[in-house]
Structure formats: C-alpha cells, structure tokens
Amino acid sequence: MAEKLWEPSAERVAQTNLSRFIEFVNHKHGTDFNDYASLYEWSVADIPAFQEAVWHFFKVMHTQPYEEVVRDLDKMPGAKWFPGAKLNFAENLLRYRDDHPAIIFRSENGSQRSLSYAELYGQVARLAAALADFGVVPGDRVAGFMPNIPETIVAMLAAASLGAVWSSCSPDFGFQGVMDRFGQIQPKVLFTADGYFYGGKTFGSMERVAHVKKEIASIEQVVVVPFTSEEPALSLVPGAHRFDQLVKGSGDPGLNCVPLPFDHPLYILYSSGTTGVPKCMVHGAGNVLMQHLKELGLQSDVKREDKIFYFTTCGWMMWNWLVSSLSLGATLLLFDGSPFHPGPEVLWKFAEDTGMTIFGTSARYLAAIENEGLKPGEKYDLSALKAILSTGSPLSIESFKYVYRDIKSDLCLSSISGGSDLVGCFALGNPTGPVYAGQLQARGLGMAVEAWDDAGKPVVGEKAELVCTKPWPSMPIMFWNDPDGSKYKAAYFDVYPNIWFHGDFCEVTPEGGVIMYGRSDATLNPGGVRIGTAEIYRQVENMAEIGDSLVVGQDWDNDVRVILFLKLNPGYELTPELEKKIKTLIRTACTPRHVPAKIIAVADIPYTISGKKVELAVRNVIHGREVKNKDALANPQALELYADLPQLQN
Template sequence: MTQPLWTPTPGQIAKTAMSGFAAASARRFALSLPEYKDLHRWSVERPDQFWDALWDWAGVLGEKGGVIVENLDKMPGAKWFPQARLNFAENLLRRRDDTDAIVFRGEDKVKRRLTWRQLYGKVSSMMAALSAEGIGPGDRVAAYLPNLPEAPIAMLAVAGLGAVWSSASPDFGVQGVLDRFGQIEPKILIGVDGYHYNGKTHDCLGKLKEIAAGLPSLQKLILVPYANTSPDLLGLPNTVLFDDFLAPHPEHDIVFERFPFAQPLYILFSSGTTGAPKCICHGAGGTLLQHMKEHLLHCDIKPGDHVFYFTTLGWMMWNWLMSALACQATLMLYDGSPFYPSGNVLFDYAQDEKFTLFGTSAKWIDALAKAGLEPAKTHDLSSVRLITSTGSPLAPESFDFVYRSIKSDVCLSSISGGTDIVSCFILGHPALPVYRGEIQCLGLGMKVEVFDEAGQSVIGQKGELVCTRSFPSMPVGFLNDADGQKYHNAYFAKYPNVWCHGDWVEITPRGGVVVFGRSDATLNPGGVRIGTAEIYRQVEQLHEVVESLVIGQDWDNDVRVVLFVRLRDGTELSD
C-alpha cells in the first residue's frame, strides 16, 4: 500500500472549512456525509442543493432568486441562477479597513501596499472615470500590463460597471496582442510604459503605439508608468496617465448595480493549432461562485491569509488569484523573473510577508530541483499551509522535491482545469492525504469521469477527462459565435451532451487523479497511447537537459516519437 507523503492531523481536519461545510450541508438536507466521497457524490447528484448551499455558506452578496438551475442536463444550454442579481466587484470589496488588501513586490525592488480602504477608494474613482468615458455594461476594456496593483484596481472598476475585462502580458508581441484584442474591440486600453525582467528593463511604448493604431475601436489609452516615472507620451494619441485619469474623480461610496448571474465578466483566450485565438466569455456569477468554492473549501483560504500565485495577466491564474479578495484574503503580487537575482527571490518574499498559500507552476518546481535549491534549509516557511501547482502535470519526483527540499509539513495540491472554465476540474483538499504523483480529488460539483476509447466510464484506466453534467463556470459563450457552433465544436462534438476537456488522465480507485497531459498531444506509436508527460517526467530527471519537446511524427505507416532537447551549457550530446 502506497504511503502518503503528507497526512493532516485530526485537529487540522476539524478546523477546515470543508469539514464545516460538509457538516452544515448534512444538517440542512438531512444527509450522511462522513467522507469526502460522500460529499462529492451528493454535490454531483444534487447539484441544485449543492450550489444553493454554497451560495449561502460562502455569503455571496446579491439576490439568489428562487430557481437554482434550469435545463440542468443540457450541455450547453443549462441556465444557473436565472433569477439571481449580483455584482462581482461588490463581492470582492466587502472589506474597507486599514489592513492590507494587496501587497506588491517587483523585480526592481519596488514595494507597494494597498489597504482595503485604499483599494475601495481607488476603485470608486476608476469606476467614475470609466463611466465618464461612456463605459457601461457589456463594453470591453483591455489591459496590457505587468502584475501591478493597477491591474486589480482597473479590473474591479470594470467589473463594478458590468463591463468586460480582458488582459495580456506585456511580453506578448504586437501581433499576438492584436490577434486577441482586435477581436474583442475594446473601447479602453490600459497599458504600461515598460517592465523589468531578468535584470533588464523592457520598453513597451513602441509596441503600445502599434497596438493602439491597430485597434480602431479604441477611445482612450490609459498609461501606467512603471519603467519610467515620466514616460514620453509623444506619438500616443488620446493617452492619459493612470493617476491623471483618476484625479478628477474623488473617492466616494460606491452604489453597486447588480447584474444577472451570467453577466459577461472576463474574456480569456485559448489558442488552437490553427486560426486566431478563441475568445472565451465567462460570466460574473459562475466565476465568483466557482472560485469561492475552490478558495474557501479546496484551498481553505481564510480572512487575513496571504495568498500568492506566480502568474502574469496572460494566464487564467491571475483571474483566479483576484477572486481571493472575496475570501477577505490579502493578494501577494509579484512581477519579474522568479530566478533573478537568484532562485530564492520568491522564497524571500514568502518569508518576509508570511505567505499562507504559495501558488506556482510545475515547470518552476522542476527548475528549482534542477538548480539544486533547498529553501527548507535557508528560509522560514512556517506560515505556508498550502503549495499549489498547475500549468502542467506535476511529476512524482517533483512531489518528492517539495517535501524534501521546500517544506515537509505542507499540503501540496496539484490542481488542473483550464482557461476554458477559468477554474479547475481536479483539486486539492486540506483534509485528505497527499500521495506521490496524484492530485487529491475531483472538485465539488464537477461530475468528472474518464471515458475509454469506447466512450465508457472507467476507473483505474487512462482515458479522456470529461464532465457529464453542467456547472456554473461553463463559458457564457464564445465571442463572434452567434449560433454557438464554435463553442459546441470545442467541447461537445466528440460526445453529445458531455464536456470533453482534452486531458489524458486516470482516476485512481481511492479517488485521486493522475494527469498524463493533453489527449490531443497523446502519442500513439504502434497503437500504444503514451501521454507526453510520461516522457517529460523521465527526461527531466537528467541534470544535463534544461528543456525538452517531444512530438509524434507519421513515419513508415506508423508513428515515431521524436525528442528534442536543449542541453545545459557546457554539456555535449554523447549518445
């Protein structure tokens, strides 16, 4: 029997929000929910009860309405909380005291702090400024920003008005940005003059000029000075500095208008192998409720926690991180290289600010291991209760590294979902053991199954990750897809009325999940399906290899596996 790498104590289990929610739900609906498998089964068999209970338990601000879901088993087509009214920003700005809401640290050593009161005030000014520009429900505002405090300020103001937020990271090239923002036709663009990465300052003004010129819909460019306190605005028409944009509008009490549950909130982008990126529109209510479930229950985030995720504005984990404000947690923002001036820079930040949740990517953890870092010996990480990893499968050896070299007494949650649902299908659980190479559990309310090649549900076998029942954070739809055909083809073409996510996974008999990679990246030499992650796992154990790429090439009436590697400096390929 495989031994867990970490097991919560009975005392830890009793204090988790998950235990409290299970007990409250059992009382409310006269259920017996002694184990997580029982709680999960109820959440997918009676999703109407589950999401109703979650709304109340999480304390969502708004009117819930008397109907939880219409057309539950229609995918796409189910309508969640059709009578509900809420405001996303109102739910994230429920505190107004003088404790920290946002802490920022940049590679250039700039440090900033915003209290809840200051955040609320700046959002109120930004809402008034945007409103004066004619921004209202359904209008699009785009951001081309580093991970600065101005980003959540602007996002919350946009959401507060019922408008739609979309963002990209400033390391994107001009054409990549125009491929995205050109489709959504923003009225406002919020950009940056430059950013710092790996010891260098990268100018963005030239790119911003091209981007602005390529967006005929643009009314105004709002510039955040970061690389230079007094950037040159020459050649940037209709441009105003961020603080100057807010200045005419005094801080004030916000009267939040409440919108339908499916009010568009975010447009995220998902690139395929051909054509322009898909513009995926996510609703305010589904995003809020799903994120509160993941944060409160699966991550056990509590008021006052310091929540960090190493992300840019080009990754959905930024959107995920923002919602931690609804739990009254403090957002810990970082912008810059995680390896400059050394690989300890994020651990320095975690130690100084006493992170409670440390979120990152599997690739970063692997890079730490290759660099031979041992923060467990050099840093005080006693405040960290949870380490989360996503972006790609976390190899079993990386689990070993975390517990050996980062922290031994921590819940390590490898989580998996995607831009498509702006959330997760597979999650951690603070009251369950952690097993090597295995994600702890299926997410509550997510009827996740694995289908074999015959479309049959299987346990203990590799197959396609599917979701066989609707859930609130399904996209509202794709932009410029009036008949819904692009949306249908993306997820529902393979199995009728079933969401096919495109991941190659296995659900273990104990209820955990092993992810092997994307199913569309699965190799098939000699008719044997191999997940690319299985190959990367072995290659990444070689100290001499810095990066690798594996492909399947049609060859001699079969498929041959071709591996490309980038070797460490000073290393030669000998075999």
C-alpha cells in the same frame, strides 16, 4: 500502490473551511457526510443542492434573489444558473473595506508597496467614476495590456463595477499577439503600463500601444500606469490619461456597483492560440464568482488571515483565479518579473518576508529550482506556509518528493488542473485529505469528471479521456463572435454530444485522485498504444544531464514513432552512452513502447507565454506544416531548431 507523502492532522482538518462546509450541509440537509469522498458524491448527484449550499455558505452578495438554482441542468451547453438573481462581481470582491492588507506587491527590482482593502475600494471607486465619464456602460469591453501590478486589479474591478467586460494579456505579447486577442473583441478603453521589468532589463510598451490604438478603431481612451518611469512617454499616444491622476483623491467617493444578471459577461479569456487565432471564451460574473468561491474557499482553504501568492502573468487564467481571493478577505501577494532574477531564490525570499501561507506556481518552476539545487526550506523561514499549488503541466512524482524533502514536510501540496475554458479546475486540492505522489488530490466538488475509454465508458485506474458529464457554473456562457454557438459546440461537444470533452489524457485513481498525462491531442500512439507525454517527462527531466525535454510523435512507416528532444544542461553532450542510459531508464520505468525511436539534442524548447510546452507546434514543424500563430509563444525562434532535421529523415 500509490505512495502517501503527507496527511493533515485531525486538528488541522477540523479547522478547514471544508470541514465547516460539511457541517453546514449536514445541518441543512440532515446528511451525515464525514469526509471528502461522501461530500463529492453528493455534490455531483444533487448539483442544485450543492451549488445552493455554496451560495449560502459564502453569503454571495446580491440585490435580487434567484428564482431557482439551475434551469435546464440536462443541457450542455444550455444550463442557466441562478436565473433571476442580480449581483455585481466587483461588489463581492470589495465586501471588505477596512485596513486589512488587500494587496502586497513586489517588483523584480525589489520595490514593494501595498494597498489596504479601504484603499483598494477608494481607488476602484474613483477609477469607476472616470470610466463612467468615458462613457463605459454594461457590455463594453475594457482591455488590459498590463504587468501583474495592483493597478491591473483596480482597473478590472472598476470595469466590472460598471458591468464592462474585462480582458487582459501580458505586456510580453508582441503586436500581432495583442491584435489576435483585442482585435477580435474591440475594446472601448485600453489600460497599459509604460513598460515592464524582466530578467534585469526594462522593456517599453508605449510604441506597441500606439500601434494597437491605431489599428483598433474602437479604442477611445488609453490609460497609462507609470511603472518603469515617473514620466511615461504619453506623447506617443495623444490623449492618453495617467492612471494616478484618475485615482487620486481622499475620502469615500462612493462606489455604485451596477446590479446585473447572474450570467452577465465579466471576462473574455483566450485559448493559447498555438494552432490558429485564439478562441475568445466569455465568462459570466456570477458563474466565475461561484466557481472561485468553491475552489479557493473549500479546496484551497483560503481564509481572511491568508496571504496567497500565484506566480502568473495577466494573460493566464491563474491571475483571474488569484484575484477572486479578495472575495474571502485574504491578502493577495503579487510579483512581477523573472522568478530567477537576480537568482532562483527570489520568490522564497518574498515568501519569508511576507509570511506567505499559500504559494502558487507551475510544475515547470518547481522542476527548474530543483535542477538548480535550491533547498528553500533550509535557507528561508517558511513556517507560515500551509500549501503549495502547482499547475500548467503535470507535476512529476520527483517534484512531489522534492517539495516535501527540500521545501517543507508539513504542507498540503495540491497539483491542480483545469483551464481558461472554465477559469478554474476539474481536479485540485482537498485540504482534509492525503497527498499521494504524482496525484492531484481530488476531482472538484460539483464537477462530474470521469475518465472515458475508447468505448465511451468510465474507467478507474486506466488512462483515458477527461470528460465532464454534467454542467457546472463556470462553463463559458459563449464564445465571442459565435452567434449560433457552432464554434463553442465544436470545441467541446463534437466527440460526445451533451458531454464536455476536454482533450486531456488522465486517470482517475483508486484513491480518489487524478493523474494527468498531458493533452490527448499530443498523446503518442506508437503501434496504436496511447502514451501520455508526461510519462516520459517524469523520467528524463529528473536526470542531472537534462535541463528540459519535449516529446512528439512523428508519422512514420504507417505508424507513429516517438521522438525525444533534449535541452542538455551545461557541460553535457548527447553521447551514445547517455542515449543508452535514457532508453534504459524509460524502458525500465515505463514500457518498451515509451522508448523513443530518436533522441535529438536541441538548443531550446518552445513554450507558450503562459509556460506550457508546445508539442503540437513542434509536431507541425517536423511534418512540414505551418505554425499559424507564433505570437502565442514566449520563444517562437525556437521552432526553427526543429525544421528539416536530418535525423528525422531516416
């Protein structure tokens, strides 16, 4: 039986955007929905009616109405959303132009600044004029090699106002990582900061930018934000422009947003790239807007008075997701730097100082601060905080309990899961419903998500493959350099024709929630029994001796055996007694099949730059296979620790 950890009061439920939306739908359609479950069933049974309700409820700004909500709903891929409609993404995010704070930014070094909606609009308008002078037209690519600072948002909105396609990666990417991404899409303009701060150190970006500009012939202009110094080394990139010079001015410069088709390209996002050159996923402007209005407005309950934070870089889709909160008039809270410098409490101090209402982070971060013994609820005033969102990897039951015990007992903890493939979520929050330990609260509205067994049948209460059986707006409109769509189809539709196969191992629960077990291509199969790696992580990463862990399957004796790698906390060693303790815990809490055949201590666990464990890369290393794209990793040197281990030879 699932353990209920929290449930909103009737008063709180009544005040949610979701409750207002249910009333809106009932009035329009003569229905009598009174809870999330009934609304969800309708949203996937009558997708056009649901999506049309989202459009009108959030008053999507447009210059030309749609002819129909969706054409070819039976085709996946191939469905076309809101044909005939013309709109501009930037115009929708800049609908508010008053003195309400749009962005509050804090750097690791403690400096803080803010922009009102009026100031944001003015900067976007002036920068858009400069981009137009550079010759930027609809369809051109504009790239950002930027920290998570307000200027990145200004640059994206300026590009979007002209119909240019925005793509970004964080400045901690190495040269090859940047080339693997921007080299494919051939941007006309490149935005960069002169450097960034992390862990008490300052890192320069200008030399890499000079190298990138030299190698990518399409880059005609480079715009530099003075971030780590007042006088960036522009001489390294001859002809580069200072960002502050392009946006200076006063008064209303007038922003002329170009009306564009609903599915005009807005973003190019990338797959993690740990198994080859990243896939370039192109997302449409209206498509992203509709998905984010639903996910932020209905499922995260973002309102004008909210102050929403997500710890992210500009190379992770959560940046794109967070920025869309501007369409709801909320205040974005941005932080750039290490969340552990000068100490693990830095983000909670930010929360207290700003009156943060929504705190977004990763499961890894929550596990790390628990491991540090941090109890934010005891030290900081978190009275304004109404929700914590977590993604990146499955959130353990222990982390669920930690949040309610040591952060705040009265908030909505929404573990969310989706990906760059959809710039959004398959399963996420329900501000009107309960939170159960270890469960994502709900499948997303309008998302026909099911767990399919090996026979291709939907199951409840069993571990199976995550599929989506009907189209939704924010599916990629295409992959870059994929003229016949073959790469796109191979990525999601090779297993089940006309059904999206996501490659995640999950369980739809009797309570209506979802449990995530990790990537299915990293799923373990000892004796042919499928095991999600998250099941083992949940056990070992709550132990005082263990700082981090990684589980892979090793091909052995015509079968697969489970290998558990451990990064031990300081002061601990992997003794026979500790090994026995770990195996007993896993056997008792899981099954004998989960018990690792080998437990090996390592100095480090490899992660992608966006904070995900790279099980597949380690699996390739232990089998002697090449890891093709190490630039996608935050700590690629860690892979060397797994090569030719004598413990794996017997």
